[in-house]
Amino acid sequence: MERRKFLSNSALALLAAGTMGNGCLKAKTNPARKFKIALNPGIIGVKANLVQTLDYAINYGYETISPFVEEVKQDYSPGQLADLKDKMKANKIGFGSTNLPVAFRKDNRSFLEDFKKLAPFCKTMEKLGATRINTWIISSHNSLTYNENMNQHAYRLGECARVMKDYGIRLGLEYLGTRPLLNQNKYPFISTMKEGKELIAATGQSNVGFVLDSFHWYTANDNKExxxxxxxxxxxxxxxxxxxxxxxxxxxVDLKRELPLSTGVINLKAFMEGLVAIGYDGPIRTEPFNQVLNDMEDDAALQVNKEAINKVLALVNL
Structure with missing residues (x-):
């Protein structure tokens, strides 16, 4: 949702025409699949708190939910948190990922003010048992050259990852492959997997990796190899x-995309084959930025989203 605020004045994409059948929504138990189907309700236009999100996950067959860290920090007693975790365990549901709560793209003062709050945030993550935080990298800048931008990102994100490591948390970085973002400012920056690897290495922290998005993988002209x-x-x-x-x-363009397999433009079979081949075992979710999906009733959006994920799993017989 943060990227939507940061980038948008663009209209959101429409879903492909037609409706989807009701099909079985529960995740299949398959020893070949190591990754977990994730529910982040805000991404698909569903308004829900943590308890409601857990109930949705149980009802529709999702396997991880986003940690509502600030909600837990402010509103949950130790007993309530224990009850929540017991319910999750009983239904075999874990935690997915949440956004990095640090303004690392802004001026140094803003970064330092937010950075001071990162350790308490991570402490709550640790209490929840949540282990993943993610963010995205804007692929151009108006005043920083590539090297200047690399140095700033590497230092600031490296410092964030260093704090996270003490709480057993990993940091995922998403490169954005769309060409308009690369060209919208004076100085191009990271927009491919190879460049993303360079930034990850430059942080100097072992708990930093990728947020790998099939849309940006496609627009960057990356491939299965x-x-x-x-x-x-x-x-x-x-x-x-x-x-x-x-x-x-x-x-x-970044904020105009579709649910997986709505159009067949992206070779999701190759994308998924790559993930299965390397044994990826983390959360997998949609992020369609899609107005039609956002306008649906909550139950309909949850069903359509889960059916789309099920179709992707079927590409690799999972």
């Missing part, structure tokens, strides 16, 4: 999305 060069532990979170028909790879 690039995924096969990774280890399972190199990926913290996976997003699966499709792209709009009628647009070239170079003209796709």
């Amino acid at each position: 690039d995924i096969l060069q990774l280890k399972a532990e190199d990926i913290v979170v996976v997003d699966i999305n499709d792209a709009r028909k009628g647009f070239s790879r170079e003209t796709q």
